[in-house]
Amino acid sequence: xxxxxxxxTQIVADPDVPLVRITLEFDAPRExxxxxxxxxxxxxxxxxxxxxxxxxxxHDCRTGGSYRYVHVQDGVEYGFHGCFHEVRPxxxxxxxxxxxxxxxxxxxxKLVLAELPGGRTRLVATSLVxxxxxRDAFLASGMESGVRxxxxxxxxxxxx
Amino acid sequence: xxxxxxxxTQIVADPDVPLVRITLEFDAPRExxxxxxxxxxxxxxxxxxxxxxxxxxxHDCRTGGSYRYVHVQDGVEYGFHGCFHEVRPxxxxxxxxxxxxxxxxxxxxKLVLAELPGGRTRLVATSLVxxxxxRDAFLASGMESGVRxxxxxxxxxxxx
Numbered sequence: 001x002x003x004x005x006x007x008x009t010q011i012v013a014d015p016d017v018p019l020v021r022i023t024l025e026f027d028a029p030r031e032x033x034x035x036x037x038x039x040x041x042x043x044x045x046x047x048x049x050x051x052x053x054x055x056x057x058x059h060d061c062r063t064g065g066s067y068r069y070v071h072v073q074d075g076v077e078y079g080f081h082g083c084f085h086e087v088r089p090x091x092x093x094x095x096x097x098x099x100x101x102x103x104x105x106x107x108x109x110k111l112v113l114a115e116l117p118g119g120r121t122r123l124v125a126t127s128l129v130x131x132x133x134x135r136d137a138f139l140a141s142g143m144e145s146g147v148r149x150x151x152x153x154x155x156x157x158x159x160x
Numbered sequence: 161x162x163x164x165x166x167x168x169t170q171i172v173a174d175p176d177v178p179l180v181r182i183t184l185e186f187d188a189p190r191e192x193x194x195x196x197x198x199x200x201x202x203x204x205x206x207x208x209x210x211x212x213x214x215x216x217x218x219h220d221c222r223t224g225g226s227y228r229y230v231h232v233q234d235g236v237e238y239g240f241h242g243c244f245h246e247v248r249p250x251x252x253x254x255x256x257x258x259x260x261x262x263x264x265x266x267x268x269x270k271l272v273l274a275e276l277p278g279g280r281t282r283l284v285a286t287s288l289v290x291x292x293x294x295r296d297a298f299l300a301s302g303m304e305s306g307v308r309x310x311x312x313x314x315x316x317x318x319x320x
Contacts, residue, residue, distance in 0.1 A: 128268065
């Protein structure tokens, strides 16, 4: 499964392991892309689908920290939480992720930022779970469109 | 790959996903087995191979906490660290794990404790990584014998 749209978001289901790999490029230096992931005041401006209100409960983005945020749609709250395994400035964020509607599901997420010529940045985000069925259900759940919308908003925020 | 020894430690490499599953039973109630995983003063008494000295730097075993410990052999230190994604008393610990000798490797670990008749406990510990090559290298590295020795020491600690 490979699809592409502006800003060139590629979402690939790995054929060998239950992992999703998202690749895209931003017209901004990686320090700025990194900050948009670590500063809760910026994160809240782009994360998730456009039609939901995000509320960040806490977002302690450092090695050994943790986070929880809530998306609100028509008065219904959807909670998400995890811990930050490792944070390397401008380079790498490794974290866990649970959607609280499926409290036994856990993903291991890795965000890697690479410097490109011309002050651009390539972002590669992987999400690993322990079964292909769960990975494919996750892809089928509409997660793709939420991810694409989020990254479109991030792209606009970085351009602003 | 399936092998068994006292205390009936079964270590299985999953055929479908890059995961190792360790199953064993203890002649102790699960609250006690859980405490041996969460209380650093107990953890330090059983974790890891017999011929290494363990030193716990911190072990904040709660949802959103983190840990780091060091194994010392012949003056050489081997560091390990991670964060606790979720801790449910007597039931579940989900955490990340990195051996600092391979700082880019991360495993997502899940420990599940189930009550058995007669005050016994079944422990199922899974460790998920993002490639079969890394999983198999990990199994080939002598990790198995360290795990078996650790669980033998835990068994003795619980009996004491």
